[in-house]
Amino acid sequence: xxxxxxxxxxxxxxxxxxxxxxxxxxxxxxxxxxxxxxxxxxxxxxxxxxxxxxxxxxxxxxxxxxxxxxxxxxxxxxxxxxxxxxxxxxxxxxxxxxxxxxxxxxxxxxxxxxxxxxxxxxxxxxxxxxxxxxxxxxxxxxxxxxxxxxxxxxxxxxxxxxxxxxxxxxxxxxxxxxxxxxxxxxxxxxxxxxxxxxxxxxxxxxxxxxxxxxxxxxxxxxxxxxxxxxxxxxxxxxxxxxxxxxxxxxxxxxxxxxxxxxxxxxxxxxxxxxxxxxxxxxxxxxxxxxxxxxxxxxxxxxxxxxxxxxxxxxxxxxxxxxxxxxxxxxxxxxxxxxxxxxxxxxxxxxxxxxxxxxxxxxxxxxxxxxxxxxxxxxxxxxxxxxxxxxxxxxxxxxxxxxxxxxxxxxxxxxxxxxxxxxxxxxxxxxxxxxxxxxxxxxxxxxxxxxxxxxxxxxxxxxxxxxxxxxxxxxxxxxxxxxxxxxxxxxxxxxxxxxxxxxxxxxxxxxxxxxxxxxxxxxxxxxxxxxxxxxxxxxxxxxxxxxxxxxxxxxxxxxxxxxxxxxxxxxxxxxxxxxxxxxxxxxxxxxxxxxxxxxxxxxxxxxxxxxxxxxxxxxxxxxxxxxxxxxxxxxxxxxxxxxxxxxxxxxxxxxxxxxxxxxxxxxxxxxxxxxxxxxxxxxxxxxxxxxx
Numbered sequence: 001x002x003x004x005x006x007x008x009x010x011x012x013x014x015x016x017x018x019x020x021x022x023x024x025x026x027x028x029x030x031x032x033x034x035x036x037x038x039x040x041x042x043x044x045x046x047x048x049x050x051x052x053x054x055x056x057x058x059x060x061x062x063x064x065x066x067x068x069x070x071x072x073x074x075x076x077x078x079x080x081x082x083x084x085x086x087x088x089x090x091x092x093x094x095x096x097x098x099x100x101x102x103x104x105x106x107x108x109x110x111x112x113x114x115x116x117x118x119x120x121x122x123x124x125x126x127x128x129x130x131x132x133x134x135x136x137x138x139x140x141x142x143x144x145x146x147x148x149x150x151x152x153x154x155x156x157x158x159x160x161x162x163x164x165x166x167x168x169x170x171x172x173x174x175x176x177x178x179x180x181x182x183x184x185x186x187x188x189x190x191x192x193x194x195x196x197x198x199x200x201x202x203x204x205x206x207x208x209x210x211x212x213x214x215x216x217x218x219x220x221x222x223x224x225x226x227x228x229x230x231x232x233x234x235x236x237x238x239x240x241x242x243x244x245x246x247x248x249x250x251x252x253x254x255x256x257x258x259x260x261x262x263x264x265x266x267x268x269x270x271x272x273x274x275x276x277x278x279x280x281x282x283x284x285x286x287x288x289x290x291x292x293x294x295x296x297x298x299x300x301x302x303x304x305x306x307x308x309x310x311x312x313x314x315x316x317x318x319x320x321x322x323x324x325x326x327x328x329x330x331x332x333x334x335x336x337x338x339x340x341x342x343x344x345x346x347x348x349x350x351x352x353x354x355x356x357x358x359x360x361x362x363x364x365x366x367x368x369x370x371x372x373x374x375x376x377x378x379x380x381x382x383x384x385x386x387x388x389x390x391x392x393x394x395x396x397x398x399x400x401x402x403x404x405x406x407x408x409x410x411x412x413x414x415x416x417x418x419x420x421x422x423x424x425x426x427x428x429x430x431x432x433x434x435x436x437x438x439x440x441x442x443x444x445x446x447x448x449x450x451x452x453x454x455x456x457x458x459x460x461x462x463x464x465x466x467x468x469x470x471x472x473x474x475x476x477x478x479x480x481x482x483x484x485x486x487x488x489x490x491x492x493x494x495x496x497x498x499x500x501x502x503x504x505x506x507x508x509x510x511x512x513x514x515x516x517x518x519x520x521x522x523x524x525x526x527x528x529x530x531x532x533x534x535x536x537x538x539x540x541x542x543x544x545x546x547x548x549x550x551x552x553x554x555x556x557x558x559x560x561x562x563x564x565x566x567x568x569x570x571x572x573x574x575x576x577x578x579x580x581x582x583x584x585x586x587x588x589x590x591x592x593x594x595x596x597x598x599x600x601x602x603x604x605x606x607x608x609x610x611x612x613x614x615x616x617x618x619x620x621x622x623x624x625x626x627x628x629x630x631x632x633x634x635x636x637x638x639x640x641x642x643x644x645x646x647x648x649x650x651x652x653x654x655x656x657x658x659x660x661x662x663x664x665x666x667x668x669x670x671x672x673x674x675x676x677x678x679x680x681x682x683x684x685x686x687x688x689x690x691x
Contacts (some may be wrong), residue, residue: 017120017132023382025143026375027052031114032093036368037131038164039122040311041187042066047090047365056372058365067130076137077101083134092116092138092284104138118142121167139406147270149371156200157280164364164415165192165203172307172368173198175360177299179279182363183268183320185312190418191268198298201278204271209312211262226253228572235261235315235327244329262328265319272306272355279304282354309363317359388427395425403451404458411437412424414562417458422448462560518542525581526559527574534570536578552579658677 027034033053036058038045044067048060062081065162071079081089083100092101093109102380108114118140122128128144135142150166153158157166169192171184181193185208192203207215210228217225234257238244245258282304308317318325360366401422420435429442433451436546445450524539526549539550546558549567559567575581 009155017128017142019146020119022375023379025141026379027056027117027372029053030114033116033117035116036365036370037120037122038167038364039066039124039127039131039369042311044127045362045364045370046083046088047362048091049369052373052376056369057360058369060085061365067127067134068131072130072133075099076134077104080134105154108139112376115139115141119364119372120144121163121368121664123163123362139305145368145371149375150367151194151200155198156194158200158202158203160189161200165190166200167364167367167371168192168307168333169194169200169367170370171360171363171365172305173299173301174366174370176303176305176307176358177300179275179304179306181272181275182307182309183271183313183316185209185308185310185316187311189264189310189312191271191315193278196278196298196300200211201275209260209315211266213256214258221254226256231257232315235318238327239318239325242326243326247329251576256327261315261319262324264316264330265324268316268320274500275306276304278353281295294444303353305354305358306643307363308359309471310356311363312361313361317357336375340512343619392425395431398422398431398448399424399545401452402455403448404455404461405433405435405451406454413461413560414566417454417461419455419461465622518547520598521547521564523569524569526564526577526579527571527578528567529570534574534577536571536580541559545673 003109014336029052032053034049034051034056036047036049036627040043043063043065044065046061047058049056049058061544062085077093077099081093084092089099090096092107093574094102097103097107108116116139118131118135120128120131120142120407122144132142145163145167147157147161147163150163150170168182168230169180172180173194178194178198181191183190184190186211187208188205189208190203190205193201195201208232213226213228213231216223230253234245234254241293245254247258247262249255249258281298282371283302308320310316314583315327318327323330357628396526402419404417404419408416411418418435420433420439422431423434423440424432424441426432431448432440433448434440519542521539522542524537526538526539527534535551535553535555537549539547540550541548545563546560548556548558550556571578
C-alpha cells in the first residue's frame with residue numbers, strides 16, 4: 001500500500017490545470033477580485049487583483065515557499081489559508097471565519113460571481129499540480145497562462161521562449177510602453193527587449209548573482225562560499241559610505257564581488273547601448289507633442305525607461321545606474337560619460353538622459369493583468385460588433401419607410417406637414433431622412449418613432465394638378481400671359497348668350513366645404529400668382545371637397561379650402577385687371593334696344609311686358625327657369641349690372657343706386673344703365689317718357 005507521501009506526489013503529477021482558452025477564461029465584468037500566482041525557482045509569488053471594472057490592477061502582493069507534497073496531506077482548506085494574508089482569507093472564507101469548505105461556499109454565495117478566478121504562470125509542472133489540488137477545496141476557476149497570452153508568434157515570440165520572460169516584458173510595456181527592455185535578476189539573470197512596434201526582439205539568459213557566487217565556492221577548493229547576505233551588506237556599505245569595491249581588490253571576497261558585480265554592470269550597460277541603437281534614442285520632446293487619444297494605439301516609451309525586476313533586482317538596478325551606482329569603482333572614461341546627450345544646434349546645451357533605470361519588484365503581475373485585460377477588451381469589442389450587427393439589422397428594417405414631420409413653415413399648398421423617406425443611418429447622428437422637397441436631416445430613434453406615427457395618422461399628401469410657370473415655358477407657341485391680359489383675343493362666340501362673371505363682388509362669401517353652399521362658388525372668378533404672373537380663371541364645379549378651376553389659358557387644377565381663400569382674396573385685389581371684366585366694360589349698348597323688361601309700342605309708348613314669373617311660380621333651377629334666363633340673357637344688349645341682374649314682374653320705374661357694400665369705387669366716367677338708355681332713345685324718337 002503506497003504511503004501518503006507517495007499518494008500526494010502522484011496526485012500532484014496527475015492533477016492538471018487547463019490552459020487559458022479565450023474567451024472562456026476571460027473574467028466577466030461582475031468579478032470583483034482575481035488571483036495570480038507565479039511559480040519561481042524558490043518561491044511562489046502571489047497577487048490579489050481588483051476586478052475587471054478596475055482594469056484587474058494588482059493591489060496586494062506576497063510570497064510563500066514552494067509547495068511540497070506534505071502540504072497536501074492535511075486538510076486542504078487549512079493549507080490554503082496558511083498561504084493567504086488576512087484580506088485574501090476573509091474574501092475566500094468570510095471575515096474572521098475559520099477555514100472550511102462550508103465557510104468558503106457561504107462566502108462565495110454572496111458574490112456576484114461565486115467562483116474565484118486564479119491565473120498561474122509557471123513552467124514547473126509539480127507546482128502547477130499542487131496548486132490545482134490546493135484550489136479545488138474552494139469555489140474557483142484555475143487556469144495556466146501560456147506564452148501566446150502575452151505575445152504571439154506574429155509579435156516575435158519564438159518557440160520554447162519562457163512564459164515568465166514574456167510576462168515581465170508585457171508588464172514593462174504596460175507600465176511604460178514600447179520600445180521595452182527589462183532585466184530580471186533571479187536564479188538566472190535575463191534580459192528581454194521589444195521594439196517600438198511591440199515586436200519581441202529577443203534577449204539573453206545567464207547565471208544569477210547567487211548562482212555565480214555559489215558556483216565558485218562549490219567548484220573550487222581555495223575559494224570561499226559567499227552568502228547572499230554578505231554580498232548585500234557590502235553593497236549597502238559601498239553606497240552609504242561611498243566606498244565602492246576597488247578594481248584592484250586586496251581581499252579574496254572583495255575580489256570575487258568586484259569581478260562578479262562589475263561584470264554584470266558592464267554587460268548590462270552594453271545591452272542598453274545596443275538596444276538604444278536598435279530602437280533609437282529617447283524622444284522626450286516628442287512626448288510633449290503627443291496627444292493621441294486612441295485607446296487602441298500602443299503606449300510609447302518616449303524616455304526609454306529600462307525596467308529591472310526579480311529577487312536581485314535592487315542590486316542589478318543600482319549597477320545599471322550612472323557610475324554603476326557607486327558599488328564598484330569606475331574610471332574617468334567610464335561609460336557614464338555617455339549617459340546623457342545634449343540638445344542639437346540652435347538650442348541651449350542641456351543634458352538629457354539617454355535612458356532611465358527603474359526598479360519594479362512585482363512587474364510580472366502587471367504583465368498578467370495586461371494580458372487578461374487585453375482579452376477583456378477583445379470580448380467587449382466582439383460583443384459590441386455583434387450588437388452593432390444586430391442594431392444595423394434592426395435599423396435596416398426602417399430603410400425606405402415613409403415618415404412625416406410638422407414644421408413651422410408651410411409648403412406652396414399651405415401644408416406644414418412634410419413627408420419623406422428614411423434613406424440612411426449614422427451611429428452618432430441617427431437616421432437620415434430625405435424629404436420629398438429634397439431637404440435632408442438626421443433624427444434620433446425617439447423622434448423617428450413620432451414621425452412614423454404621424455405618417456400613419458396622416459398618410460400621403462393629396463395629389464393635385466398644379467399649374468406652374470414651367471408649363472408655359474414648355475409651350476412657347478402660346479401667347480405670354482402678360483400679352484393676354486393687355487390684348488384679349490375676341491372670342492368666336494362673342495355675340496352668343498354667355499353667363500357673365502359679376503363685375504365686382506359685393507361681399508366676401510363664407511368659405512364652406514360641405515353642403516350646398518359649396519356650390520355657390522361655381523362660375524366665380526378667381527386669380528392666382530405663379531412666380532409673379534397673375535392668372536385668372538373660373539370655378540367650374542365642386543366635388544368631394546375640391547373646387548375645379550379652369551384658367552383662361554386652358555390649364556386646370558383643383559382647389560381645396562385654403563387654395564380657394566387665397567384665390568378669392570387675390571381676385572378681390574386685382575379684379576380690375578381681369579381681361580373678362582375689361583372686355584365686358586368696353587362694350588356699348590345699341591341705341592334702339594329697349595330694356596329687357598319693356599317693349600316699345602307703335603305709338604311710341606312703352607308698356608309693361610308680363611314675364612312668366614308674374615303669371616306662374618317657378619322653382620329656381622327648373623328647366624323652364626333656365627330657358628327663360630337664357631332667352632332673357634340673349635335679348636340683353638347691355639352688360640349685366642347689380643341693378644338689372646334680378647327679374648322684376650313689372651316695368652322699370654326708377655334708376656336704383658348701387659348698394660353700400662360694393663367693394664370697389666366705380667370709374668369717374670359712369671356708364672349709363674338700362675333706364676337711362678331707354679329714356680335717351682325715346683327722346684330722340686320724339687316719344688313720351690316711359691312711366
